[in-house]
Amino acid sequence: MTDAPVGGGRPFGKDAALRFRVLHTDGHARRSTLELPHATVELPTFMPVGTQGSVKTLTAADVAGTGARIVLGNTYHLWLRPGAERVHALGGLHHFSRWPHAMLTDSGGFQAFSLARNARGDRLVDLTEEGVAFRSHLDGARCFLSPEEAVRVQSLLGADIQMQLDVCPPGDAQRPVVEAAVRQTTRWARRALATPRKEGQALFGIVQGGTHADLRVAHADELGALDFDGLALGGFSVGEPVRAMHETLAEVAHRLDPTRPRYLMGVGTPEDLVRAVHAGVDMFDCVLPTRNARNGQALTRLGKVVIKNARHKDDPRPLDPECPCPTCAGGYSRAYLRHLFVAKELVVLRLLSLHNLTFYAALMAGAREAIVRGDYDAWMRRTLDDLGTAEVPQLS
């Protein structure tokens, strides 16, 4: 049993970048708080993604209004445009983007692997022990990302939490490839930790290992022995079967050092979040709620609403009469939202983004309350039922 004792957490000396406290546990699920320079964040929590210094279609005030108190910024995008030095000169990413609460930046590695081109123009990067050489997807400029450079760039951006540079193999990679990625990620973890970073910034390590639970657990122990402020689970939702992700998470998440926050990167659907919290995860980020909004999909307690569907033409009801978001509480009817979407009026993308992020924040608030009450299992089953996914796979 490795669950954190209630009240446990990392020491909070004068140099600590964060203070993490577990308030309640219910099975592997944890209700905790994460004190960061710009906000105290209630966990489990979902972080909206502000890829280019903007959560798409929303202002900072909009995002805060959905309940979010921590957002993610993408280092790769901001590094290439407008440039990390420029953001730093303009006061750092908080000041630049007018976001007053907490912020986490990724290392840039994931996007370098997925968006950039190598020197031959292939959608591949040149990976060496030293780091990753690639060409910008914007203008073909040569770039080089090393563990040290990722820390340097993230220091310039100035978020509350940095992520180490890691190697993230695709979901269908063979075991030897995954093993090599794990070993490389550990070597880069040590280099990241050895690199000076901006005072007050936390640094999280990233556990790889694909859907191999044994590799995951071993890597979690290896990184847990290092002085990271938190531990992330990377390399999920990269093409592997969803069921394999949930099964691996159920075996692995609660094995990550219980005294530190656990962050599942790039995941996921409402169902994914509910199940991962059950497995012991504290933090999430994903483009899904904002991307789906821009595709006209509203996510609700009772499943997905495809707003362009003709059935909504004359429907005077809001997306969800119980939702407190500005769209639902503001009395915007499905009929009006459909009209705006069909007429290509941009405001509907914002109205749906506000709704979806509010739904995600409310979902995490519901999870926190259930953990405190001690009935997370029952809450999870009801929630998944309502979402239309009655079948709950067996979690360990």
Added chain:
Amino acid sequence: MTDAPVGGGRPFGKDAALRFRVLHTDGHARRSTLELPHATVELPTFMPVGTQGSVKTLTAADVAGTGARIVLGNTYHLWLRPGAERVHALGGLHHFSRWPHAMLTDSGGFQAFSLARNARGDRLVDLTEEGVAFRSHLDGARCFLSPEEAVRVQSLLGADIQMQLDVCPPGDAQRPVVEAAVRQTTRWARRALATPRKEGQALFGIVQGGTHADLRVAHADELGALDFDGLALGGFSVGEPVRAMHETLAEVAHRLDPTRPRYLMGVGTPEDLVRAVHAGVDMFDCVLPTRNARNGQALTRLGKVVIKNARHKDDPRPLDPECPCPTCAGGYSRAYLRHLFVAKELVVLRLLSLHNLTFYAALMAGAREAIVRGDYDAWMRRTLDDLGTAEVPQLS
């Protein structure tokens, strides 16, 4: 001298749809109030355009936040999609679009002439004494707009103010064409007034005559003899030289019945508004501030800011440090706005729209104050100087 005596205005019986009161005059410029069912509007005022039931990129709360208390809806667009009957069944345009303040709808004629196709697919309509036959630009459906149908459709939409169906010739039309349009517009004016409309809705007549001041004045007198609640100047900003518009307005606007509000349709730039108020105009609408915003142009007291310009890359200043809009007062730097625009982040279109509409509302508030102070001439010259258009044509 036809200027309204201060305190003058139309009678306000129990059936009156509006009450118009002139509070101050300064030359031909008027400071007045327009009491409508959904708002008391301070004139001179600018009406943001909500073509398809949405002021582009903004919510109703956003628009109200800029200071606007009356918006314009386009009957042509709403009639074709989502349909006037549907809007009516969903509670009318106010309820449908969540706009609680005053609203004006145009007749649909201008867009029928400019957007629709005739039966042969030409960008022309089939104009008869009865009305305008055309095909929808959306799906080619056959439509027919008559003075009576325009009143019926606008009754279903339910705005505070309706506009009569008129004939609006292009800016380069020969005098006989303009004369015919004037005569047709008068015949349609009588038919519009004879058509029952929704209780509480005002109806404005539209003065045509191109840049022929004599035709304009005669038409103004002709329509002024009819029982319209207000008089509009249509057929400006339709391709004629800007100077010709200003010269015609200077001769004509103050000749419109001073006891009724005067509305200059589809105009214009900040310079146009300032000069037209000088000529005696009370109300304006134009897509310019929101369209320019979507093209990356911010309008300020000191002229236009083209936000994608590289000069803004490192500029920490807001668009205008004295502007109270959420974008400027919210601390959004030119550098950040430029980054968002270059990175195609949609939120920047909203931020610039908020700024531009706030600027327009503030410009009209400045005009109102200058009229009350009795120094409109001096205020106009300073304002035009600041806008970078020092040369002020002679106004009559």
